[in-house]
Structure formats: structure tokens, C-alpha cells
Amino acid sequence: xxxxxxxxxxxxxxxxxxxxxxxxxxxxxxxxxxxxxxxxxxxxxxxxxxxxxxxxxxxxxxxxxxxxxxxxxxxxxxxxxxxxxxxxxxxxxxxxxxxxxxxxxxxxxxxxxxxxxxxxxxxxxxxxxxxxxxxxxxxxxxxxxxxxxxxxxxxxxxxxxxxxxxxxxxxxxxxxxxxxxxxxxxxxxxxxxxxxxxxxxxxxxxxxxxxxxxxxxxxxxxxxxxxxxxxxxxxxxxxxxxxxxxxxxxxxxxxxxxxxxxxxxxxxxxxxxxxxxxxxxxxxxxxxxxxxxxxxxxxxxxxxxxxxxxxxxxxxxxxxxxxxxxxxxxxxxxxxxxxxxxxxxxxxxxxxxxxxxxxxxxx
Numbered sequence: 001x002x003x004x005x006x007x008x009x010x011x012x013x014x015x016x017x018x019x020x021x022x023x024x025x026x027x028x029x030x031x032x033x034x035x036x037x038x039x040x041x042x043x044x045x046x047x048x049x050x051x052x053x054x055x056x057x058x059x060x061x062x063x064x065x066x067x068x069x070x071x072x073x074x075x076x077x078x079x080x081x082x083x084x085x086x087x088x089x090x091x092x093x094x095x096x097x098x099x100x101x102x103x104x105x106x107x108x109x110x111x112x113x114x115x116x117x118x119x120x121x122x123x124x125x126x127x128x129x130x131x132x133x134x135x136x137x138x139x140x141x142x143x144x145x146x147x148x149x150x151x152x153x154x155x156x157x158x159x160x161x162x163x164x165x166x167x168x169x170x171x172x173x174x175x176x177x178x179x180x181x182x183x184x185x186x187x188x189x190x191x192x193x194x195x196x197x198x199x200x201x202x203x204x205x206x207x208x209x210x211x212x213x214x215x216x217x218x219x220x221x222x223x224x225x226x227x228x229x230x231x232x233x234x235x236x237x238x239x240x241x242x243x244x245x246x247x248x249x250x251x252x253x254x255x256x257x258x259x260x261x262x263x264x265x266x267x268x269x270x271x272x273x274x275x276x277x278x279x280x281x282x283x284x285x286x287x288x289x290x291x292x293x294x295x296x297x298x299x300x301x302x303x304x305x306x307x308x309x310x311x312x313x314x315x316x317x318x319x320x321x322x323x324x325x326x327x328x329x330x331x332x333x334x335x336x337x338x339x340x341x342x343x344x345x346x347x348x349x350x351x352x353x354x355x356x357x358x359x360x361x362x363x
Contacts, residue, residue, distance in 0.1 A: 005315045020053050024061045031066040035099040035139050044313035048296050056294065057272070057279025077267035079188050080249060083242035085234070094122055101134055105147035116304050128155040130208065135163035157208055174208045175201040181232060183239065185265065192251075193262040207231050 003010045019025075027050040033042040046063040047056070055061025096104050096119060100112065108123035127148070138144045148154060148167060156168040159176045179202065182195040201207065209231040216225035229237060236254040243251035249266040257263055277285035286292025290300065302311025 001315075024055055024058060025050070025053055026055075026061060026067070027063040028067045029063070029065050032137070038308070038316055040309060041313055041315070047294065048313045051294050051296060057275035057277075062275060077188050078270045079185070079190075079265055079267050081242070081245070081247050082185050082187075082192065083183055083238040085238060095119070096121065099139065101138065102140065102143045102147035105150050106143075113304065113306060116300070125152045126155070127151050127153070128157075129164060129168075130157040130212075133162045133164045135167070157211060159205075172211050173203065173205040174211065175205045179205060180207045181235060183235060188267065188270075189265060190267055191262050191264050194258045194260075196258075209234065 002008075002013050006013070027046045029042050029046045034040050043065070046065070050056055050061075050063035053061070056063065097114065100121075103110070103112065104121045105124055105127075108121050111118045111120045113119075134144060135141060145167070153170065154168045155170045155172065156165050157172045157174045158165040159174050165171050177195065178198050179200065180197050183192060184195045185192040213222060213226050216222045239251075239254045239257060242248055243253075249264070251257060251263045252260065274285075274287070278287055282293065287294065289295045296312060298311040300311075301309065308316065
């Protein structure tokens with residue numbers, strides 16, 4: 001059966017299994033594999049396969065997700081906490097899983113199962129996209145295009161003329177990292193850097209803090225959003241709060257930090273405490289599962305009663321489609337333009353086959 005599912009000869013599968021048992025093996029699953037149909041099976045299968053050789057919790061063994069695709073994997077050190085904006089709390093409880101954007105817009109009012117509960121799609125008439133590019137990472141671009149054409153207005157903050165910006169009704173040109181001051185460091189970095197702008201924002205571009213402060217002001221929440229500070233004032237505040245908190249290394253006041261160009265960070269050797277401690281003493285350091293152990297079968301997931309998701313990893317047939325094939329659906333320009341023409345979006349009524357121009361663009 002494994003030969004048929006994987007399209008790999010059975011002798012090759014057996015040889016791989018023996019090699020995994022003889023040496024230390026890391027099973028890695030790429031990010032975003034879970035976004036496709038039956039995509040959760042790859043996530044389920046990784047720890048299942050890694051459990052059989054018995055290497056979970058050993059250096060260089062076990063399983064990982066996205067190993068090698070993110071810059072902080074493999075550096076061998078864990079850095080201290082970094083300065084961050086306070087996140088506050090969102091008074092709107094509604095949310096959707098990231099990969100459900102098209103479902104949200106195409107089927108308002110529908111429900112989907114989520115983590116044992118139910119998520120209902122609200123009727124969405126306006127989309128404001130700030131950060132990211134769904135046309136870059138979504139799994140079915142033709143379907144996403146149809147979905148985005150159903151809303152009344154799409155607003156996008158962007159530094160570049162991306163596909164998402166091209167399909168927006170309003171583009172708010174955001175300053176790039178060369179046009180604004182900032183703080184910069186990633187997980188595992190050895191230095192927190194002061195990033196100074198090298199030129200003023202070009203054309204109509206503005207710092208995103210400025211953009212959202214103006215929007216908050218028009219919505220009657222300007223002071224609550226800015227707390228009386230501009231972007232430079234916020235950089236100073238989060239730096240001072242960071243250096244006063246326990247954990248970060250000794251750091252100078254903001255003015256000296258900015259003049260010196262940064263401050264060195266203390267890095268500790270990275271240690272995977274969860275699985276390392278569990279491997280050493282599973283009774284003292286149980287895992288965060290109902291049994292405290294590695295669970296290859298989850299009674300919780302099985303209890304959801306989903307027809308296409310069992311409580312364990314398993315191969316199931318999927319409906320194979322080719323999103324690049326011609327299936328009678330409108331192409332990129334036509335789908336959006338017809339919908340826009342019907343509602344008169346953009347600077348004027350759209351012409352057939354042409355996308356309405358954005359009302360504001362970086363020039």
C-alpha cells in the first residue's frame with residue numbers, strides 16, 4: 001500500500017526505514033503543507049514517523065516543521081526577548097484560519113468546524129489588507145480572485161506594486177524600510193540595531209503608523225491609538241520598556257542607543273527543553289497531552305466526529321485539481337473587472353477587460 005500511495009518502490013521504502021532505525025533521523029515537514037486538502041496528514045505523520053525510531057528529544061533527531069525555511073533555525077542559540085509594540089486586545093472576537101480567505105468571501109454565513117467548535121463566516125463588504133500578500137501565498141489564485149471581486153472595497157497598504165495592490169480599489173502607499181526609522185533584530189540575532197531612514201518617503205508614501213493614526217482619528221480613536229506619540233516616540237517607549245524589563249542585557253538609554261547604532265544581545269545556547277526533558281524523565285516532565293505522553297492516536301480529534309479527519313495519521317484519497325488548467329472560469333483580468341464594472345469601483349466605472357485604477361499610488 002505504501003508503494004502505491006507514495007509512488008516509491010517498496011524496496012526503497014524498506015531501505016529508508018532501516019536507515020532511519022540505524023542512525024539519528026530528523027523528520028521535517030515544510031510550512032504550508034497543511035493548507036491543501038488533507039494537508040493535516042503531513043503534520044500528523046511527522047511525529048508519528050519520528051516516534052518509531054525513538055529519537056524524539058535527542059539532538060538532531062525527532063521531527064521539525066519548517067526547518068531550513070526560516071532564518072532562525074539551526075543557529076544554535078536562543079536570544080533574549082526583543083522590543084515589541086504592546087498588542088492590546090481585539091474587541092472583535094471573530095476570526096478565520098488564514099487559508100480560508102476565499103471561503104469567507106464566497107460563502108458568507110456558512111460555518112466550518114474548527115478545533116472542536118464552529119466558525120461562522122461573517123458577511124464581509126470591505127477588506128483592508130495591511131502586511132502580507134495573499135496572491136503570493138494562497139493555494140488557489142483563480143478562486144481567490146473570484147472571492148476578492150465580491151467585496152465592495154479593497155484597501156491595501158503596500159510598499160511595492162504587488163498583485164494584491166494591483167487588485168485593490170484603494171492603495172495606501174507605505175514607506176519602505178529605507179524611508180522610516182525602526183529597530184531591527186530577529187530571533188537568535190546577536191545585536192539589536194538602530195535602523196535609520198536614508199531618505200524621506202517618496203511621493204505619496206507615508207509611514208504605516210502615520211496612515212493608521214489618520215484612520216484612527218477619522219474613526220474617533222486617534223488618541224487611543226497614538227497615545228500622544230509619533231512613530232519616533234513609540235520607538236523610544238518600547239526601547240525603554242524593553243531595557244527596564246527582566247531578561248534583556250544591559251542597554252543604554254534610547255538616545256545613546258540610537259547614536260551608537262545598536263546594542264549587543266546576550267545569546268544562550270538553544271535547548272529544546274520540552275522534548276529533551278520528557279525524554280530524560282517522562283514522569284517528571286510530561287507532555288501537554290491528555291496522557292502526558294506522545295499520542296499517535298488522539299481521542300480528542302477523533303471525538304470531533306469529522307468525516308475526513310481521523311484521530312491519527314492516515315492516507316486518504318483527495319480530489320486532485322490543476323489550478324492552472326482551463327476550466328471555464330474567468331481569467332484574472334476578466335473576473336475582477338466584470339465585478340468592478342457592476343459596482344462602479346475605482347476612479348470610475350470599469351471598462352470590460354480592464355482593472356479600475358487605484359485611487360492612490362506610489363509614484
